[in-house]
Amino acid sequence: MSFDEHLNNFIKQREQFGTPSQQRQQKRNAYVVVDATDQSKAREAMAKEQELASKRAEFETKQHHDRIKGRCVLPDEAKALESTQTHARPADPSRIAYIQQLKKDLKLKKYSN
Numbered sequence: 001m002s003f004d005e006h007l008n009n010f011i012k013q014r015e016q017f018g019t020p021s022q023q024r025q026q027k028r029n030a031y032v033v034v035d036a037t038d039q040s041k042a043r044e045a046m047a048k049e050q051e052l053a054s055k056r057a058e059f060e061t062k063q064h065h066d067r068i069k070g071r072c073v074l075p076d077e078a079k080a081l082e083s084t085q086t087h088a089r090p091a092d093p094s095r096i097a098y099i100q101q102l103k104k105d106l107k108l109k110k111y112s113n
Helices: 003-017 020-030 039-062 075-084 093-112
Strands: 066-068 071-073
Touching: 003 039, 066 075
Parallel strands: none
Antiparallel strands: 066 071
16 A cells, blocks of 8 residues: 555545544534423523513504593503493482481481480
8 A cells, every 4th residue: 555545545534534633622512402491491481471571562552542540541441441330320319318318317316415
């Protein structure tokens, strides 16, 4: 075997397997993939929810708002509040007179003792 053939074989082997220092370098730079733990999954889920919440808040602040009882609410919230609101009965004059009479009677009893 001539020196030229020996050199060609050596070069082929080096290209095929790489030098030992290159192999060590690749092993050192290779990241080991580890299955995600429950804590890391929870952390990722929380980060994702926070991102979505910030986007939702940004979108809602740019929407039209209605003012109800000093609060700024979105139109769909205003509809929901309106639908759940109980309507008062119309005032009955006889009932109002009866309540006022009870108040007068109570005042008289209070001062008579």
